[in-house]
Amino acid sequence: MIPKIKYQQLTYTVTSGGQEIIIDAETDKLYKTCTGINVVMTYDSAKFSTLQLTINNLEVFPDKFEVLRLLFRGNAPFGYDYHRLNEPAGGSKVKGVFKDNAVSSYPYNLTISLRLENTEPTDAGKVD
Amino acid sequence: MDAIDKIYNPYDFSSTRCYVIVIEPHGSALTKIEHKLPSYIRTIRGIYVTNTFRSNIINHVGILSLNFNGNAFKTFHLPLPNTRIQPEVSNPLNLNERLEPNSFLQGYFYGIKSLLPKNYYRISIYIHYDYERK
Numbered sequence: 001m002i003p004k005i006k007y008q009q010l011t012y013t014v015t016s017g018g019q020e021i022i023i024d025a026e027t028d029k030l031y032k033t034c035t036g037i038n039v040v041m042t043y044d045s046a047k048f049s050t051l052q053l054t055i056n057n058l059e060v061f062p063d064k065f066e067v068l069r070l071l072f073r074g075n076a077p078f079g080y081d082y083h084r085l086n087e088p089a090g091g092s093k094v095k096g097v098f099k100d101n102a103v104s105s106y107p108y109n110l111t112i113s114l115r116l117e118n119t120e121p122t123d124a125g126k127v128d
Numbered sequence: 129m130d131a132i133d134k135i136y137n138p139y140d141f142s143s144t145r146c147y148v149i150v151i152e153p154h155g156s157a158l159t160k161i162e163h164k165l166p167s168y169i170r171t172i173r174g175i176y177v178t179n180t181f182r183s184n185i186i187n188h189v190g191i192l193s194l195n196f197n198g199n200a201f202k203t204f205h206l207p208l209p210n211t212r213i214q215p216e217v218s219n220p221l222n223l224n225e226r227l228e229p230n231s232f233l234q235g236y237f238y239g240i241k242s243l244l245p246k247n248y249y250r251i252s253i254y255i256h257y258d259y260e261r262k
Binding site: 059060066081082087 | 133137146178252
């Protein structure tokens with residue numbers, strides 16, 4: 001039986017001002033639902049950069065959506081920091097664009113963390 | 129639900145869709161806002177506003193005033209805090225405003241004079257609206 005929750009990380013490096021990073025990934029096929037998202041950046045002033053994201057061809061975050069709203073919340077205790085989503089996973093395409101809007105201090109890292117869950121325990125992917 | 133869950137309950141971004149309007153005051157004290165909302169936005173469930181102004185001294189950037197459906201008597205007023213004192217929470221302010229067809233978002237942003245005209249900043253208005261999943 002596979003674990004009920006998985007945290008899937010998408011990590012990118014921003015190397016220059018105004019850089020656009022194309023996000024093209026796929027959620028783990030063994031987990032049915034994407035239930036949360038959290039973004040971590042190693043440079044605080046980059047939080048006004050924008051992240052446009054679609055999951056399974058459905059727009060979740062539109063153009064001009066600032067990363068600020070998806071960051072780890074400094075005032076929230078550990079375990080409460082994921083922003084909730086309810087999107088189909090199971091191999092869904094995750095596509096989008098990150099546009100840098102920081103002032104200086106390159107390079108920095110961007111990590112988009114998706115929380116994937118199975119509402120019911122499953123044996124999918126089990127190897128006997 | 130426990131008290132801690134109520135306090136730190138994160139927003140469910142799948143419960144609504146989002147539309148973003150960006151305003152750039154360009155150093156003027158009063159910035160007029162008039163934006164045609166797309167027809168697929170029928171009911172606004174919430175609004176969230178961010179701004180890129182940062183300062184250790186000045187706490188507020190200005191006042192945002194919006195109205196919907198051309199109803200100036202039902203206005204949404206919001207003093208905008210400096211980003212440093214705005215907590216990084218994702219929950220929008222509840223609104224529940226049903227829009228007429230071809231509705232405009234109208235209003236103004238009145239910036240604090242001491243910031244002007246040297247400081248460039250950007251204001252983003254996030255409209256969270258109902259949608260039907262196909």
